Every structure is written in C-alpha cells, then in structure tokens.
Amino acid sequence: MRRKAKCRRRLGVAGHVTRNYDVYSFSCTSCLRMAYDVVNVNMSEKPDWLFDKNPNGKVPVLEVDGGDTLHDSFVIAEYLDEKYSYRPLHSRDPWKKAKDKLLIQLFNKVINALYKLFLDPNNLDKQSVDNIIGELIVFEEELDARGKPFFGGERPGMVDYMMWPWCERSDLLRIMGGDRWCLSKQKFQKLMEWRNAMKEDDAVKESYLEPNLHAKYFKSRLGGYPDYDILV
C-alpha cells in the first residue's frame, strides 16, 4: 500500500519522506521548517519501489527533487541539519558533537529494546524493562551533568530530537503493561522535566500524538492491519 499522508507542510525546500512510524527525521524536518510530503509504507507488505529507493528495504527514506534518495534516520537528520538548518541541531564544537553521536548510538539500544516490547508485548517482563531503565539512567545522569533543560542546552538539539519519538511512546509501556512499568519520578526527575519541556517545543507539538493513539496503532499492527490513518 502506498499513499500520501494528509499532511503537507510548505515551508521551504521540497522533499518526500517515506515512513512507517519512523519519525526521527520528522521532528528535524519540522524543526528545520522544510516542506515535505509524507508517504507511508506498509512494512508488513513492502512495495517493490521501496527497494529502488533503499536497497535495504527499510524506512525512512528521503527523496529529493530529481528522485535521488537518502536512507537511515541519522544520516537523513544530519544531512537536513547541515543543508537547511536555520538553527543547527548539532553542536558546533566537534568534541561535543562527537559525544552527542555516542549518546544517540547508546539510545539506539533503548529503541531496539522498546521496539521489541511494542511489537511483542509478551516480552514485557521485569528483566527487559529493567534493561531499558538501566540504559536510561545514563541519560538521566548526562542531562543532570549538563545542567540545562535539554541535551542541546537551552533549546532541543540533535540528541533531543533523535530521542524524542521514542520517549513520546514510552507511555505505551504503562498502557500495555500497567502502572508497574512507570518510570520512577524520583529516579528520573531530570528526564521527566525534559519530557515536559519537549512537549512544549514547536516542532514536537507539530507531530505530537497522545499515548492512547500510539497504543491504538500498535494494537492495529499487532492485529495484522496497521492503521496508518491514526498517525496522520
């Protein structure tokens, strides 16, 4: 199934982004005030054209005028940041930028663990949630050490936007597994404050969905009929 999403934002340079619930680059594109069309892809029945645009058959893919493409969330996000940013998301300091890349790599562990849980809630046991919490403590401590509301400082930066889509979905754990999977407010005070601050960011607001909508989507996906209409 291929279809255009309802949303089209016209703000600058044109581009197409394919996705299936992969929204890393969306916060960036929103933040960078770009124009783009969204083409959702049914990843349960991948269309042939997806492999033309990305030989790995994965999303997201960014297609620009002329038909050339990029894939990989982080490669796309860094490209957009370098090419179009009116407010750079990466630090200008190469050391800080490198440290942020390592944080983003580390957060991929959280993403992989979360994704497995979302796609198969039977895996939602104490051990797997404890593993996620173990990884998140590094981020709590790092945010505390940086002493600013965001990893990027006074405003969200690359780390914040790369983390956000998954933090927006973190309430799914509670919805799917009950209150026992809530993060401790005492243990994760900084991340809780960060999350509230992120919700007030304009780029986040633009794509924000309530946790119950995310849960509805994942339930429809688990049922074999992913309902993308929920997401657009």
Added chain:
Amino acid sequence: MRRKAKCRRRLGVAGHVTRNYDVYSFSCTSCLRMAYDVVNVNMSEKPDWLFDKNPNGKVPVLEVDGGDTLHDSFVIAEYLDEKYSYRPLHSRDPWKKAKDKLLIQLFNKVINALYKLFLDPNNLDKQSVDNIIGELIVFEEELDARGKPFFGGERPGMVDYMMWPWCERSDLLRIMGGDRWCLSKQKFQKLMEWRNAMKEDDAVKESYLEPNLHAKYFKSRLGGYPDYDILV
C-alpha cells in the same frame, strides 16, 4: 596486556588511541598529521581500564589530554576530520557527505563478513566469499560512476580511508584460501586501480603492512597468542 607501541608521531595535537588491529582512525590521524601514542589492547583478555574508557569494552578509543575519551571508529574519524583537518576528508557538500556515510555503512557489511572469515577460516566457503563479492560490486560501480581515482575524488577522502584497512587485508583471503579467492581483475578493475593508487598515498604508506604480516598476525591470534609486535 597493555603497552605503548613503538611508534609515536609528533605532528600536532596529542592523543592516545587504543587499538587491537583496529586501524580505521589511524589512516585518518596519519592523514591529518596529528601526534598520537598507540596503546594496543589484548582483546582476548580485556583489561579493566578499557571499560573505564569505553563502557562497551571495544576498541578503538581516542583519549585526549585531560583523560576524556571517544569511541567508535567512525565517530573518532569524523571528530578528527572536523577538529584538526588541514585537508577535510568529508565532502563539504552535505548531500555527497550523506551519500558517503551510506557507502561507509554499506562497507561495514564487507568488514563484518571479512572479519568472520579471518577469525575462523573454516567459514571460508564459496557462499561467504560470493557474499563479499556481491557487496563489493556496489563499490566497483560507484567508483566507476564517480570517474575519479578515489571515492573522495583526486585524493583519498573519508570513504577511502574507512575502507582501506580492510582492503589492505583482502589478500589474506588468497593467502588463507588459495588463488581461487582472488578478486577478478576484470570484474573489479576500478577497485584494483584504486587499491594501487591508495598504496601510494602518504598516510597509507605510513601504516602499510605487507599481506604476509597480516596473515602472520591472524595466525598468531587464531593460535590464542595474538602477536602485536608484528603490527608496530
């Protein structure tokens, strides 16, 4: 075992790089004309201090004056390129740079396949070599399409230096598996020319080792006593 390597190059900013035969960043540091000490690490018996410098316990690690560290070959290479480069290795064009990052990601598949073969030559069957050849064809075609001697153009760039250490070792396949594992000169004409041109690059020359030395090292490693003296 921890020891300083014999080589110390004094050319600019000081740094320490830990390694165990992981030399991505070395071509870069050589190319960028930096000063660094090399600390080899026995990865079969990882020392505790390695985990202080990289929680993943992997190499390479870059340690700068003051003791702060970075890990991950590509993160280190990009940091060095941004911070110290007298000749930038990445393209200044964000689109080309992003495309190059995807090429480097793709080459990681070749690296993983090669590394498995080097560490367990029993895996050296036709299928696994065919898989590597299948991936390499993309690089042959890309180099042909770019129409220059190097992926970076008239001089080696980030893609060239990230690929090189493994191409330098590609003769190991022939040494370990016989002539039947030679790459076809007709099929890989561009990559063969590229390889010869890379051998003439000053940064490559500085760390170049003959294939028989690489083979000797891997044999010592397979025997359980990796002989780092071969490498320095």
